[in-house]
Amino acid sequence: MNESLETADGRQVLRIERRLPHPPEKVWPAVTEPGHLREWFPAEVRLDPRVGGRMTFSFGSAAEDAPESVGRVDAYDPPRLFAFSWEEELFRIELHPDGPGCLLVFSHVFDDRAGAASFASGWQICLDTLDGLLDGRATDHSPRPSARLHESYVERFGLADGVVETTDDGWRVRFERQLTRPAEAVWAALGGTTPQDGTGTLGGPPPAGFTSAEFPAGPVTALDAPSLLEYAWEAAGAPAGRIRWQLAEGTGHGARLLLEQTGPAGTAGDGATALTAWRARIEPLARQLAEEADRRP
Known part of the structure; x- marks a missing residue:
């Protein structure tokens, strides 16, 4: 075939x-x-x-x-x-x-x-x-x-790749990825619960699964579990842009992941870094979810 x-x-x-x-x-x-x-x-x-x-x-x-x-x-x-x-x-x-x-x-x-x-x-x-x-x-x-x-x-088909775009005030990286488990399962795999230490709440730090070591995480600025988490990322201790995870309806086989990061002008290299960093974060997540989906009765 x-x-x-x-x-x-x-x-x-x-x-x-x-x-x-x-x-x-x-x-x-x-x-x-x-x-x-x-x-x-x-x-x-x-x-x-x-x-x-x-x-x-x-x-x-x-x-x-x-x-x-x-x-x-x-x-x-x-x-x-x-x-x-x-x-x-x-x-x-x-x-x-x-x-x-x-x-x-x-x-x-x-x-x-x-x-x-x-x-x-x-x-x-x-x-x-x-x-x-x-x-x-x-x-x-x-x-x-x-x-x-x-x-x-x-x-x-090369569907795991993200794209980097130039915007009026800097750059934006976007990933759109169909996953094989529903939003609740993806959210849990990312650690998107509300543990007692305060992560995953408005104004608190995001759960580690939503972050990348290359871009220090600031406070959560928007939250609607299990479909949306947004937070600021920082450079030199100051806000530099935002990182937004969204889980939407997809093809019916699972949630559609929409991941977006913005950054300021003059740091174009960070866009390329973001492409690599977020693909490295999404791929193990997608494999884990696929294994879970195929194990389910």
Whole structure:
């Protein structure tokens, strides 16, 4: 299986290629008919099989009152091409003859680059299930996402990197990272409780997990557990900028970490230092959370 992530027209394009030992004619019903799609696709699908036809997607129960989202058929050319939209995202399934079997090319176009590892790991599991169904093997119709697989895609697609920007009054470093555990678990892993020594309270020092030795921490200036902690960092004993940790909604696989640090003009080297320091802090945290997620029953 080959996977790639590219940017085209400002959007992210995830592409997965998989060779199947079955001809396109056998695979086509499995990727287009609702009765087969429900066995491997992550939503219950109903569709009008023609270009421009309406599609609906629902999760959980197939009851009429289950929440639905909508899309439409953009291409329908049996047994070669099926393309459709789902809300604002685009999907394309191509089947190319390949000896006695076929090459399945799956693509997903979306905007949320930080969510790409979640999408890639999820689709890999879905396509594994499809492969098993075509082979007649028993499969788990609701396989559990693998947090370690998610982290492998983070590394493969370069999603662990932060960015440094020049601002009107200095510099700003930003990281956006999809994690594999909910905000409460991330907060606890960072030490974001309120211990008796006063750390993690407004006006007090931040818990050590939120800090980096390269940037001495001042007092906590904003706190909303388990989603926000902000504090001043100091240089030469005076406030130099702020460091802000925020845990927001992500792809549904866990919390989205948004980490930002600002610094003053004339200290551009500190931006590069911050990129290195915070990646070194986030990576062990992400691995720890992934291990916890995969251990959970």
